[in-house]
Amino acid sequence: MTTTDLDHSHLRIRKATKEDTPLILEFIKAIADYEKLAHQVTATEETLNESLFQDPPAAEISFAYVGDQAVGYAVYFHNFSTFEGKRGLYLEDIFIKPEFRGKGIGKTLLKHLAQLALERRCARFEW
Secondary structure (H helix, E strand, C coil), X not given: CCHHHCCHHHEEEEECCHXXXXXXXXXXXXXXXXXXXXXXXXXXXXXXXXXXXXXXXXXXXXXXXXXXXXXXXXXXXXXXECCCCEEEEEEEEEEECHHHCCCCHHXXXXXXXXXXXXXXXXXXXXX
C-alpha cells in the first residue's frame, strides 16, 4: 500500500473508552517493542483503567482507524503554563503500525490534537 492507496475518507479518529483498555495495552507494547524497551513495560489493564478512566484522567488516548482496524494511537494530557495562566496539551506518545506508516495517518492524528488544543483554549501544544 502506498501513500495514494489510503483513502483518507476511510480514516477516522476516536477517543478511547474503558472498553478499549486491551487495545491500549496492545499499542503500548507495540511502541515499546519498536523502541526496544519491551522489558520496561509494567502497565496492566488494571493500572491503565485506574489511571485513564478515573475523574480526572491522568491522560487521554485517541485512536486512528482505517475501516474497522485501529492503526495508530496518541497519548496526551494537559500541563499548565504559569506565565500564560492556561493549560497546554502535551503529546506523550504517537505510534502508527509499521504497515500503515508513510500514509499521513500520524499527520492526521497530530492535526486532530492541535484542533483539540484550540478547542480547549490551550496556550500551547507540545511533544
